[in-house]
Amino acid sequence: MRLFSLYSLLLFLLINSSSQAQINRSIPSEKPKLIIEIVVSQMRFDYLNRYWNKFSDNGFKRLVNDGTYCRNARYNYLLTQPYPGLATISTGSNPSVHGIISDKWFSRYSGEEINAVYEEKVSTIGGSYFSGKYSAKNLVTSTFGDELRLSNPHSKVISIALDAGSAILLAGHSANGIFWFDTEKGLWVSSSYFTETLPAWVDTFNTKGFSKLYTEREWKALQPIENYEEADTASVKSEEKKKTLLEKLKGMVNGVIGNPKPKTDFSSLLESPYGNLLTKDLAIAAIAGEDLGADEHTDLLCVTFSANRNIGGKFGPHSIEMEDTYLRLDKEMEHFLNFIDATVGLQNCLVVLTSDQGVASTPDYLEKSKIPGGYFDPQKAMILLKTYLNAVYGQGNWVVGYHDKQIYLNRKLIEDSNLKLEDVQQRVSDFMLEFSGVANSTTAHNLQNGQFANGIMVKFQNSFNQRRSGDVVINLEPGWVERNGHVTSANSPYDYDAHVPLIFYGWKIKRKSVLEPVYMNNIAPTLSLLLGITWPNGSTGVPIKQILE
Structure with a gap:
């Protein structure tokens, strides 16, 4: 009888210990581990x-x-590329602040990509x-x-x-x-x-x-x-x-x-x-x-x-x-x-799943459904732009770089020619609007001196960094992508990319669905707020x- 009681006691302790372990496992830690x-x-x-x-x-x-x-x-910016996206996630700021305006850009200091x-x-x-x-x-x-x-x-x-x-x-x-x-x-x-x-x-x-x-x-x-x-x-x-x-x-x-x-x-x-x-x-x-x-x-x-x-x-x-x-x-x-x-236990772990960008449908795919779209060829556009600037200002290397919808002008040549930089920028911006597929074009001067409260120009400004961005920035029509060797790309402010x-x-x-922007x-x-630590020092988000x- 005593042996049976001892066995029952041990069984009770074992079950109670296992149950307690399950309870402890289900209780989340004070902060995520x-x-x-x-x-x-x-x-x-x-x-x-x-x-x-x-x-x-x-x-x-x-x-x-x-x-x-x-x-x-x-x-909420124009150039939705992988590296700006990742930097935006980690810093809590837009490219205008964290400086990663695109995967690559042109350096005015070195003249290199x-x-x-x-x-x-x-x-x-x-x-x-x-x-x-x-x-x-x-x-x-x-x-x-x-x-x-x-x-x-x-x-x-x-x-x-x-x-x-x-x-x-x-x-x-x-x-x-x-x-x-x-x-x-x-x-x-x-x-x-x-x-x-x-x-x-x-x-x-x-x-x-x-x-x-x-x-x-x-x-x-x-x-x-x-x-x-x-x-x-x-x-x-x-x-x-x-x-x-x-x-x-x-x-x-x-x-x-x-x-x-x-x-x-x-x-x-x-x-x-x-x-x-x-x-x-x-x-x-x-x-x-x-x-x-x-x-x-x-x-x-x-x-x-x-x-x-x-x-x-x-x-x-x-x-x-x-x-x-x-x-x-x-x-x-x-x-x-x-x-x-x-x-670790999922009750102790906070998982955040997201993406650095979306991607556009291929123009060929859109064409099957009779939806407008197309390819913008930056190489051909730059050849025509350089020809135009040579006709207006004389022979010279007026354009020193093009990267991801950003045009970099030869500022030294412009200065030596006694031209106003903002005037040349505006002329280039106006010329780019003549190309099929280009929806918007603006200048560094406008982005530096303007304050935009809404509309597409807010996204231009959120992508613009004064030290690194181009003199002229363009945006393509919905459904249009740059011809870059791939069938499609992601680099626009439109829903499919952003x-x-x-x-x-x-x-x-908690289990819920958030519909607010x-x-x-x-x-x-x-x-940062969940952990009670300082936000990233350039953070502009909430x-x-x-x-x-």
């Missing part, structure tokens, strides 16, 4: 709805159904000579990650992306570790700007050879080809659909799917869903290797899935390749969230009140 910022590059807002019925219940749907979904989140993150003076850590020559020096403000580190040196900030710019700009200057992919050697690397040596867990990951394994893996459609009805078949009559799909399948043989590049060329991962898989694998290794979220000091993990941007540019947003990429990423998201739940998903999930986040420079102030309620 880990914040994970996930940026799916070039993810249009409508992708979630378009592929919804094909997503699993525990990937993207899990975030939407159980998190706070800001359905009206947008970038400037990559937003290239840095000649630093050296590669862990890879080929040129793969690590990047830094955050061109980002002129602090980031949320920087302020987190300043507020608590025990907090860790780690950032991961296939390309250096995405990894650097989402984290900032003072991260514990920023890592990107070396396409020459197939290794994850960093630069001397951020670290002296690679952490042991990165070295260990590199030795496992995942990059070689994924490069050699053939990209085949995840589902039967006839299931990809959301792809480029919108204007196809039902009796023609089967034929169109078969033609599309044949066309894919000449694309990425079914035709991987030579096995030694790791650059194929930059435009393959297996590049996303490799990124997710390293993110998991970072959580384990750095013990992220293991104590009361809030850590930050930044993960950018940048392969999507290259796939979108190559095949377009309505392609089978694009749809297949998101169906695969949904599975990776499910695995990633399950891992977080099993290690409207992106924004979801907060986990920790103490939210701008992307609101993310950093919101996270906290999202629905997240704080």
Whole structure:
């Protein structure tokens, strides 16, 4: 009888201990132990709805159904490119303040093209000579990650992306570790700007050879080809659909799917869903290797899935390749969230999912539905502009650069010719309006001296940085994209480029849908207020009140 009572007591204690552990596990920490910022590059807002019925219940749907979904989140500036977008997320400010006006711009000082993150003076850590020559020096403000580190040196900030710019700009200057992919050697690397040596867990990951394994893996459609009805078949009559799909399948043989590049060329991962898989694998290794979220000091993990941007540019947003990429990423998201739940616990982790930009439909796709659109050829436009300026002002190198809808004039030549800079700027601006596809054109003089309260010029001004922007800035008509070697691009203020998903999930986040307008420079102030730390020093955004309620 006594033995039975002792057994019952032990059983009761065991059950009670297990129940208490479950209760403790379900109680969120006072502050999130880990914040994970996930940026799916070039993810249009409508992708979630378009592929919804094909997503699993525990990937993207899990975030939407159980998190706070800001359905009206947008970038509020003109040049919606990846690097300005990432810098806007991290700094809480627009390009006019944080200085990353575009992925590249023209330097009046050196007369050369400037990559937003290239840095000649630093050296590669862990890879080929040129793969690590990047830094955050061109980002002129602090980031949320920087302020987190300043507020608590025990907090860790780690950032991961296939390309250096995405990894650097989402984290900032003072991260514990920023890592990107070396396409020459197939290794994850960093630069001397951020670290002296690679952490042991990165070295260990590199030795496992995942990059070689994924490069050699053939990209085949995840589902039967006839299931990809959301792809480029919108204007196809039902009796023609089967034929169109078969033609599309044949066309894919000449694309990425079914035709991987030579096995030694790791650059194929930059435009393959297996590049996303490799990124997710390293993110998991970072959580384990750095013990992220293991104590009361809030850590930050930044993960950018940048392969999507290259796939979108190559095949377009309505392609089978694009749809297949998101169906695969949904599975990776499910695995990633399950891992977080099993290690840190989702009640202790705040996940923020968003994108750095959208992407325009290809003009060919729009043409099928009789929607206006087209390609603007900047090279031909600059030839005509230079010819025009030579006719007006005489022979000379009046235009020294064109980058991403920005025209840079030869200010020294203009000064030496006793011309007023603003007069030449205005003449160029007026001339650009004569081109098909150009909707708006304005000058640096107007943007520097005017204050705009509403309309398209507000977005011009939010993109304009006096030290780095061009003398004349143009905007194309809706549906028009620059001819740049890809079938489409994203670099406009229109909904398809500026409207992106924004979801907060986990920790103490409530399940709700936010319909009020939210701008992307609101993310950093919101996270800063949640943690009670100083906002990034150039922040112009405001906290999202629905997240704080």
